[in-house]
Amino acid sequence: MFAKRIIPCLDIKDGRTVKGGNFVNLRDAGDPVELGARYSEAGADELVFLDITATHEKRKTLAQLAREIARHLNIPFTIGGGIRSVEDVEVLLNSGADKISINSAAVRQPELISEMAKHFGSQFVVLAVDAKFVDNEWYVHLNGGRIKTDIPLLPWVKEAEDRGAGEILFTSMDHDGTKAGFANDITARVSESLSIPVIASGGAGTMEHFKDVFTTGKADAGLAASIFHFKEIEIIDLKQYLQQEGVVVRI
Amino acid sequence: MKVAIINYNAGNVQSVLFAMDRLPGIDATLTDDHELIRTADKVIFPGVGEANSTMKHLRQKGLDDLIRSLTQPVLGICLGMQLLCDYSEENDTECLGIIPQHVRLFQPGNGEKVPHMGWNSLDLQPGTWLSPELDGQYTYFVHSYYVEKGPYTAATTNYCQPFTSVLRKDNFYATQFHPEKSGKVGEQILKDFLAQ
Numbered sequence: 187m188f189a190k191r192i193i194p195c196l197d198i199k200d201g202r203t204v205k206g207g208n209f210v211n212l213r214d215a216g217d218p219v220e221l222g223a224r225y226s227e228a229g230a231d232e233l234v235f236l237d238i239t240a241t242h243e244k245r246k247t248l249a250q251l252a253r254e255i256a257r258h259l260n261i262p263f264t265i266g267g268g269i270r271s272v273e274d275v276e277v278l279l280n281s282g283a284d285k286i287s288i289n290s291a292a293v294r295q296p297e298l299i300s301e302m303a304k305h306f307g308s309q310f311v312v313l314a315v316d317a318k319f320v321d322n323e324w325y326v327h328l329n330g331g332r333i334k335t336d337i338p339l340l341p342w343v344k345e346a347e348d349r350g351a352g353e354i355l356f357t358s359m360d361h362d363g364t365k366a367g368f369a370n371d372i373t374a375r376v377s378e379s380l381s382i383p384v385i386a387s388g389g390a391g392t393m394e395h396f397k398d399v400f401t402t403g404k405a406d407a408g409l410a411a412s413i414f415h416f417k418e419i420e421i422i423d424l425k426q427y428l429q430q431e432g433v434v435v436r437i
Numbered sequence: 438m439k440v441a442i443i444n445y446n447a448g449n450v451q452s453v454l455f456a457m458d459r460l461p462g463i464d465a466t467l468t469d470d471h472e473l474i475r476t477a478d479k480v481i482f483p484g485v486g487e488a489n490s491t492m493k494h495l496r497q498k499g500l501d502d503l504i505r506s507l508t509q510p511v512l513g514i515c516l517g518m519q520l521l522c523d524y525s526e527e528n529d530t531e532c533l534g535i536i537p538q539h540v541r542l543f544q545p546g547n548g549e550k551v552p553h554m555g556w557n558s559l560d561l562q563p564g565t566w567l568s569p570e571l572d573g574q575y576t577y578f579v580h581s582y583y584v585e586k587g588p589y590t591a592a593t594t595n596y597c598q599p600f601t602s603v604l605r606k607d608n609f610y611a612t613q614f615h616p617e618k619s620g621k622v623g624e625q626i627l628k629d630f631l632a633q
Binding site: 261407 | 449451452456458459485486487545549550552553554555556557577579595596615617618619620
C-alpha cells in the first residue's frame with residue numbers, strides 16, 4: 187500500500203545543523219550527517235536539508251555536505267536553500283542528492299524550473315513555495331516569507347507543475363511556527379489542483395495535526411522541524427498513531 | 438567480490454556506488470569500460486532518466502550489446518529494469534529485449550498522482566530470489582512508467598493496479614524501486630542479489 191511520508195527538515199548553516207534540538211546520545215548534535223542517520227533509524231521516510239548560509243562559499247560546502255549525506259544515508263533526501271542555477275543543481279546531483287528544492291529563484295525566473303526539469307528530470311525538482319493569506323487571497327512570498335509578491339498561490343503551483351516540477355513543498359507562513367495545525371484547506375486545494383505530490387509544511391504541533399493534513403489536507407507528505415528536533419513527537423509514535431487512525435504509513 | 442556499476446548518462450548513480458561501499462567485502466566501481474563490466478562478478482545497471490535518450494546513449498557506447506551478452510548476475514534498477522524489457526511507451530522506445538515485457542504509462546483511475554513517488558509495499562511471489570521476510574515491506578519508488586505483471590515477476594506492488602516491482606529472468610534481476618534508497622529493506626535486497 188502506498189504510504190504517506192513523514193519528513194523532518196534540518197536547517198544547515200555553514201555545513202552544520204542549527205537548532206539541533208534535544209537529541210541526546212549524539213556525539214555531535216550539529217553534525218547533519220549524524221542527525222540525518224538518527225532520523226533515518228527513527229523511521230523518517232525522507233529528509234530535507236535547508237541551507238541558510240549566506241556566503242559565496244555556499245555552493246562548495248553544500249556539495250560536500252550532499253556527498254557526505256549520500257555516503258551515509260540510505261533514504262532519499264532533498265537539499266535546498268539559495269539554489270539559483272542549473273550549475274548549482276548539477277554539482278549537488280553529482281554529489282548524490284536525490285532532489286533539490288528551489289523557491290525564490292524560481293519565482294524571479296520561472297524558466298529555471300523548466301531548465302532544471304529538462305536537464306535532470308522532473309523527479310529531481312521540488313518547488314518550494316511560501317504563501318500567506320492576505321486580503322482574502324493566498325499570495326506567494328519570497329525570502330523566507332519576508333517579501334510579498336502579487337502572485338496568487340494556485341496559479342503559481344500550476345505553472346510550476348506545467349514547467350516540470352516533480353513535487354511541491356508548500357509552507358503556509360500563517361501557520362509556520364504556531365504549532366496549531368497545518369493549513370489544511372489550502373493544502374487540499376493545492377493538492378487537488380495538481381497531479382504531482384504535495385508536501386505540507388508549517389504548523390505541526392501534535393500527532394492529530396498530521397492525521398488532519400493527510401485526510402482533510404490531502405497532502406502526500408508532512409514536513410516538520412522543531413517538534414522532531416526537540417523530541418516533542420517521536421516519529422515511530424507518530425506513525426503508530428497514524429496507522430491506528432487508518433492512515434497508511436511505512437513502519 | 439567485484440561489482441561493476443554501469444556508468445552512463447543517468448542521474449544519481451553515485452548513490453548506488455555509496456550503497457555498495459556500505460556493504461562489507463564489496464569492491465564496487467562506477468565504469469563504462471567493457472572489459473571491467475564483462476569481468477565483474479556482479480553488474481548493476483542503474484537508471485534515472487528518460488528511456489529513449491538513454492537507449493540512444495547505450496547504443497552509441499555499445500553498451501546495449503554488452504549488457505545482452507552478460508552471463509553473470511545483472512541487477513537493473515528503476516529505468517535500468519524498464520530498459521531490460523522489449524519496449525517502453527515512454528517516447529515509443531525499443532529497449533534491450535532481454536525481458537519479454539512491455540513498459541506502460543500509469544493510467545490513474547482513482548486520483549493517483551503520477552509519478553508514483555514514495556514508499557510502497559512488496560507482495561512477493563512464492564519461491565523467488567528475495568528473502569521471504571521482505572514480503573509486505575516498503576521500498577522507495579520514483580517512476581511514471583511500469584512493467585506489466587508477467588511470468589518473470591518476483592514481486593508486485595499496487596499502484597493504479599498491481600505492477601512488477603521485482604523480476605528475474607535467468608541471470609537478469611531487476612527492481613523498479615531504488616534499493617539504494619530503501620533503508621534496511623533495500624540493503625537486504627542488495628545483499629540478496631549479491632548472494633546470487
